[in-house]
Amino acid sequence: MFEIQGLSKIYAMGEVEVHALRRVDLTLFERDLVVLLGPSGSGKSTLLNILGGLDVATHGTVRYRSQDLTAASEEALTAYRRHHVGFVFQFYNLIPSLTARENVALVTEIVERPMTPEEALGLVNLTPRLDHFPAQLSGGEQQRVAIARAIAKRPSVLLCDEPTGALDLATGVVVLEAIARVNAELGTTTIVITHNASIASMADVVIRLADGQVAETTRNTTKRQPRELEW
């Protein structure tokens, strides 16, 4: 699904250059649940943002199916995000002035053949909380709204940046279950960033990043269910 070759990203932070990614080569396959592991500053978020079309590489190529994302224009990247990618962020990034249903509607209104907001929220078990505003929801519920919002468009790829980073264990498990369910039932290629190694055992593929480079790629022979994870 993704062919990554020689990918580098350099940020200029004032006078210093930060190498967030250094010549990364990777291949990711359809329907896989991938966990990106690594300490903070290892380049996980940068890689995810580039895969999601939120950021552009400094060098190298990223191919999504047959499309070259590194050569795509701003408009093409927007269309790519709009039709193919679902995002889940660490801090949920819900629109505080919209209810759960309306936050999902934000997406369903701009894509073709989406789920209804109710359907999407049903998939993450939030049917009773449809008309609550983000401020009236717990962190885990907010994150599940974010997941519903991400999957309502039936994306080909679901990108989750530290989805449980701001949550406690029990809540985190509920969120991870929602992600695993989407991956299993809808067959959405899913990439989850975490610095929590125990999450790795629910993945098909685990990629360890360190210092902007791929340190290790492993394919799990057996996957665990989120509720079996230990923090």
Added chain:
Amino acid sequence: MLSALNRKLFRDLVAMRTQALAIAFVIAAGIAMFVAYLSNFASLERARDDYYRTQRFADVFANVPRAPDQLEARIRALPGVQDVETRVVAEVVLDVPGLDEPATGRLVSIPVTDRPRLNDLFLRRGTWISPGRSDEVLVSEAFADAHGFRPGDRVGAIINGRRRDLVMAGVVLSPEYVYGIKPGELVPDPKRYGILWMGHEALATAFEMDGAFNDVVLSLGQGAVPEAVVADLDRLLAPYGGRGAMVRALQPSNWMLNSELGQLQSFGFFIPLIFLLVAAFVLNIALTRALALQRPQLAALKALGYTNRELVWHYLKWGLVIALAGAIVGVAGGVWMGTAMLGMYQDYFTFPVLAYHLGGSVVLQALVIAVIAALAGAYASVRRAVAIAPAEAMQPEAPARYRPSAIEHALLAPWLGVTSRMLARNLQRQPIRALTTIVGIAMAGAILQVGFGMARSVEALIHSEFEVAERQNMTVTFVEPLAADARYALARLPGVLQVEPQRVVAVRLRAGHVQRTLALTGLPAIPGLKRPMDRHGRPVQPHGDGIVLSAILGNVLGVGPGDEVTVEVLEGRQSVRRVIVDGLVDDVLGTSAYMELPALRRLLRESDTLSGAALVIDTAHEAELTAALKQVPAVAGVASKRVMLGNFRQMMDENMGVMLTFNLLFAGIIAFGVVYNAARVSLSERSRELASLRVLGFTRAEISVILLGELAVLTVCALPLGALFGHWLTTMLVESIESEMFRFPAVFDLQAMATAALTVTVASMLSGLLVRRRLDRLDLVGVLKLRE
């Protein structure tokens, strides 16, 4: 069904409603002005056009001492002429029951059995004059209303030396006297100046004008060139002493009406422009901050696949909704103001119908300019916010980069406390924002200053005209110039303390094709009671045989010092002479021309005559004196300074009072809107920081200093700038309303400046207090937990 994004828009606006309202009100103020001025313009224009058309208002006007009726056929035959009406017109002294002093009447002849072919009258009350009743007249409505006359009432008139009783058969309006002002005066005085229409035969007989006319008006056919007809007409009338015809544009009433219309149009453009500019500024500041707070949401929306264009449109709609709300309130307010203003005009311009007319195009233009202002204000900040890369927007905004401020370096470093340093660095970090706020506050100050300044200008004008230039408290004019000993007769009247003979003569000044009729005043070598001043308070001093003109008159005639003008005397021997312009005087009221008294007498070829006199009287005897003067047939008019000043003040108070009230109200809105917005934006940016300081143990007073101190610094910086803007604006406004009637002295007025500064400071403090209340309720824990 509202889309999710539009719901977000609506709820976001509700959340920032106070700020949105403040901006909407600034826009509303500008739009209200725009609508009020332009709807008045449209209403007056429409009333004028309808009136002129239905009453067949003439295109060319001419008078002549005496021309035979046979000439009418030749005038009618001139190319381009459609219709002709010849008349007898005469100025007479009126003896009005219940009025102490004599009044002036203008008698105009009309057909008895028919309607006038041109300048037809609109019969408001009563009946047309009847055949065979030579004492019946029609009277102008303003005059009738000023005295409460009803059809059938009588008024005395001195006609050709004999007092006659005239019966007012009807009350009428004439398109010729929409602005019924006595020649040479500034303000209509309907109590002392009336226009009366009398049967042609009766009037012609009384003035020995049988078979002749002394006034003619023409209408022109389509495509006729007025100037060409004027030239032809002048040629026909010249042998009979004709002194040049004038086109409609110069007809006094029409000229006044049109100059008022021009003023409305320039005000309608100028003032709203300032308001909308400020609104755009404020909107820009408010929106920039609101969008900074929306950073994470913006990132999420981008990540969800919303295009830049969709997001730009979404955020522009914030501005548009505010602008449209403001425009709607503004249009409603403008209609209300406009109706009030039109009522004011009704007192000065007499139309059969003066209905308020709000054109659809004015409303449409109002909406369009409000939208343009909003887009101009919003676009830059929206564009900047949306252009940010989504991955970058995802991160909380990096801590702002601060440096030790220039002020610290400059001198104060060792003494500045930490809070003051924060204040200084905050200001320095966002110089554009600080500057925009300063400019916004300065604009409010400037508008206030213009308002106060105009009022002060009127005072200055009254002072220079009625106290410095004219030290007499009564002016008497005679029907005809009298011999020198008339001054002694005046001196013997009760209450007269001092008499200064005056020689004023009606002349027509001509330079090339341009001409103006006005009073030429002879000045004694040593200035006496009446001593005309320029607007800098220097006395006017003509030399030798030269003539001194009002600067604006020089402009109109296109002449300057050293050039020649033709002076045509309009009385007595009617001499015509070319005279060198000795100088231009920058005066404030009307258009005037002055010559040295001996030179004027040489021009008139007469000795020691006087056309009137300036008097200093004992005001205790004023009533007695005017009663005595009324009995003197030679006296044509008595102008009491008290009455003139009263009229002038009344007109100014009515006009300026309304304007000033609106001005104050709206400047207040601006000042408050700008300062409140600036304060709210600062509060929103600083709340985390301020809450952190409170957690560290800072008191409320201490953190208030950081926020309100910033506001105070901005306000203090804005005050001098506002004074400067205000001065420019006053100058521009004064120039834009400068007319042949008034030229306000644009005084650099300290009091207006101080009042404006004080008002802005108060508005600033009030908004500071409002924000301070929010500061006191700062939720320490909540603010710190929230991620921006």
